[in-house]
Structure formats: C-alpha cells, structure tokens
Amino acid sequence: MNDREITWTDILCLFSPPQSNHGVALSSSSSPPPPPLLLPHPLRGRSQKVRVQDLCLQRAEVQHGEIFKPETDAHAATGRTHTHTHTHTHTNTHTHTDALSICFCVQIVSRCDITLLQEVMDPDGKAVKALVNSLNRESDRYNRYQYKSLSSKSLGNSPSNMQQYVFIYRVETVSVTGQHQYQKKQSFVREPFVVAFQSNRTAIKKFILVPLHTEPSKAVQEIDQLYDVFEEVSKKWNNKNVMFLGDFHAGCSYVTRATKKKIRLFSNPKFFSLIGDKVDTTVSDDTHCAYDRIIVHGEAMLKTITPFSANVFSYHKEFKLSKRRALELSDHLPVEVRLKSSALLLQATPLLILLSVSAIVQSFLSAL
Numbered sequence: 001m002n003d004r005e006i007t008w009t010d011i012l013c014l015f016s017p018p019q020s021n022h023g024v025a026l027s028s029s030s031s032p033p034p035p036p037l038l039l040p041h042p043l044r045g046r047s048q049k050v051r052v053q054d055l056c057l058q059r060a061e062v063q064h065g066e067i068f069k070p071e072t073d074a075h076a077a078t079g080r081t082h083t084h085t086h087t088h089t090h091t092n093t094h095t096h097t098d099a100l101s102i103c104f105c106v107q108i109v110s111r112c113d114i115t116l117l118q119e120v121m122d123p124d125g126k127a128v129k130a131l132v133n134s135l136n137r138e139s140d141r142y143n144r145y146q147y148k149s150l151s152s153k154s155l156g157n158s159p160s161n162m163q164q165y166v167f168i169y170r171v172e173t174v175s176v177t178g179q180h181q182y183q184k185k186q187s188f189v190r191e192p193f194v195v196a197f198q199s200n201r202t203a204i205k206k207f208i209l210v211p212l213h214t215e216p217s218k219a220v221q222e223i224d225q226l227y228d229v230f231e232e233v234s235k236k237w238n239n240k241n242v243m244f245l246g247d248f249h250a251g252c253s254y255v256t257r258a259t260k261k262k263i264r265l266f267s268n269p270k271f272f273s274l275i276g277d278k279v280d281t282t283v284s285d286d287t288h289c290a291y292d293r294i295i296v297h298g299e300a301m302l303k304t305i306t307p308f309s310a311n312v313f314s315y316h317k318e319f320k321l322s323k324r325r326a327l328e329l330s331d332h333l334p335v336e337v338r339l340k341s342s343a344l345l346l347q348a349t350p351l352l353i354l355l356s357v358s359a360i361v362q363s364f365l366s367a368l
Contacts, residue, residue, distance in 0.1 A: 108334075122151075144172070213246050213247050284327065309336070
C-alpha cells in the first residue's frame with residue numbers, strides 16, 4: 001500500500017448555524033432547520049441533488065481527459081436508472097474512481113465545521129494537506145471559510161496497517177483548546193487521540209471529542225476501556241462534556257445484547273447512546289448493523305442535544321447515487337445529531353455527523 005493512500009472511515013461534522021446581521025440565525029422553533037452554511041450550490045434544493053454526481057463526473061473528466069460511457073444500474077433502490085461511468089481511453093481505471101470518490105468526499109466534508117477522519121494512512125501528511133487545500137479551494141468558490149488539520153501519530157500493532165486520527169476544522173467557527181494522545185497501548189489497538197474544542201455558536205461552549213476505531217475482534221473490550229479514557233481526559237481538562245464517536249463495530253456479532261452488559265458506556269446510566277441498536281449504519285443491503293455510534297456523557301451534555309435529532313444520513317439518496325456508486329465511497333452511512341445553539345437562540349444548531357467511509361482512495365495527490 002502506498003504510504004499516502006488514505007482510507008476514509010468515520011467523519012464527524014460540526015455544522016455552523018447560518019449567519020445573520022448578529023452573527024447567527026434567528027428562527028422559529030417550529031420552522032424547518034435552514035440548510036448548512038457550506039453546502040456547495042449543487043447540493044441545494046431537492047431538484048438539484050442529482051447535480052452532485054454530474055459535477056463530480058465533469059470534474060473527473062476534465063481533470064483526467066477520459067471518455068466515459070453511461071451504465072444503467074438495475075439495483076437502484078428507487079427503481080429508476082442512475083448513470084455510472086467507465087473509462088475507455090485508459091487501462092488504469094483507478095484514476096477516475098479516485099477522482100470521483102475525492103469529489104464526493106469534498107462535497108460532504110465541505111459542509112462541516114469539524115471533521116474527524118479515521119483509518120488515515122498518511123505518515124508524511126501530504127494526502128491530508130492536499131485534502132485541506134482542496135477544501136479551501138472549494139470554500140473560496142462559495143464562502144469565506146478556511147480549514148486546518150490536526151493529526152495523531154500513526155497508531156496500530158501492524159507495520160502494514162498503521163492508522164491516524166485526523167481532525168479538520170474551520171478556523172473561523174471553532175478552535176482547538178487541547179489535545180491528548182491516550183497512552184495505554186494494552187487497552188486499544190489504536191489508542192484514542194482526544195481533542196478539546198471550543199465554539200461560541202453552541203449552547204455548550206467547550207466539549208471534548210474522543211474518537212475510536214475498534215479492532216472488530218476486540219470491540220467489547222475496547223469500547224469498555226473508553227470509560228477509563230473518559231476519567232483521564234475529564235480530569236485533565238476539568239470538563240465532563242465528552243462525546244465518544246467512531247466505528248465501534250458495536251453491533252451484529254461483534255457486540256451482542258449479552259456482551260453489551262460488560263461495557264460501561266452502555267451499562268452506566270450516566271452515558272447516553274444516541275444511535276440505537278436497531279439502526280443500520282451500513283450501505284449494503286446484506287447487512288443491518290449499528291456499527292457506528294455517538295455516545296455522550298451526562299445529562300448536561302444530553303440537554304444540549306436536540307431531541308430526536310440523531311439519525312442516519314443516506315448520502316447515496318441525497319446525492320442520487322446508486323448503491324454500487326455509494327459503496328465505492330463508503331460501506332457505512334453517516335449518522336447525525338444536532339447540538340443546540342446558544343440559549344438566546346430558538347434555532348437548534350449545529351449538526352454533528354458521523355460518516356463512515358471505508359473506500360481506499362488511491363493516487364490521492366494526483367487526483368486532487
């Protein structure tokens with residue numbers, strides 16, 4: 001595997017509330033939430049959703065000079081035909097697929113104030129830098145936001161599968177107030193890289209994000225050990241407003257109803273799982289598993305969550321993608337939850353999304 005390849009798994013997005021003359025939007029609590037600030041134009045409006053695929057296809061074609069042939073996908077969930085493409089002028093078909101995957105990832109990530117990437121294999125940092133540069137170019141087209149990144153060291157117990165946690169965030173809306181690499185390697189294959197954030201747009205100003213991508217065979221033990229991580233970081237920053245997120249493999253055969261009782265984050269009443277056991281966070285029709293989770297600690301943190309806002313985001317429907325195209329990007333679906341804005345505002349924003357994307361993006365730098 002190329003040392004700059006990057007596997008997208010688990011993206012957390014924190015959306016900013018819309019701007020007004022007073023810096024934030026004021027709206028009635030009975031009104032539907034406004035669209036996120038950083039939605040590029042092709043994503044706005046139901047009638048324009050299909051344009052996301054068209055946009056990415058056009059960019060891939062222009063960038064690589066390839067000729068594409070439409071293909072009908074008979075397995076589309078809606079029963080309609082969807083357009084797919086194949087390369088006919090190049091023997092290496094990865095380039096086009098990579099460009100499309102990156103384009104779709106940028107469309108998703110560019111909606112966010114904070115993004116967490118898991119399973120990143122980019123020890124020299126060039127791939128992440130290229131992504132941030134691409135996001136900033138996209139940002140220049142539609143808004144004024146700029147992004148920075150914060151990465152952990154490479155983590156894991158296999159030289160061929162060392163992974164990083166990477167946070168990408170908007171510098172205008174949030175700030176990093178601290179970072180902490182958990183050190184007890186015997187507890188995790190990939191120890192959490194914990195980051196403390198501050199935002200003046202949320203009801204809860206300071207909060208801590210604890211990411212984890214579990215080893216499937218050790219999912220029960222590793223999720224349980226997050227309790228020890230909580231105790232360490234909450235004391236370190238004197239802050240119990242903690243959110244745990246990631247591909248926990250917390251479903252199906254990896255974590256059963258019986259083994260959940262052994263996990264303190266599930267058995268302790270002070271922790272609240274925002275994604276239920278019956279939720280399917282996978283793309284494939286062959287699986288129905290709640291692998292991806294968002295868990296918060298304490299009633300104070302729970303009260304900052306908009307009730308009933310935790311949901312799965314079907315990006316393949318949003319972007320009008322067939323299941324096959326969606327699986328090229330990810331085998332997981334995003335899950336999302338809203339954080340309430342300041343107590344002076346009626347509108348409950350912003351939005352946190354956990355997006356699990358497992359497609360390996362090859363030739364990352366050349367495709368951007």
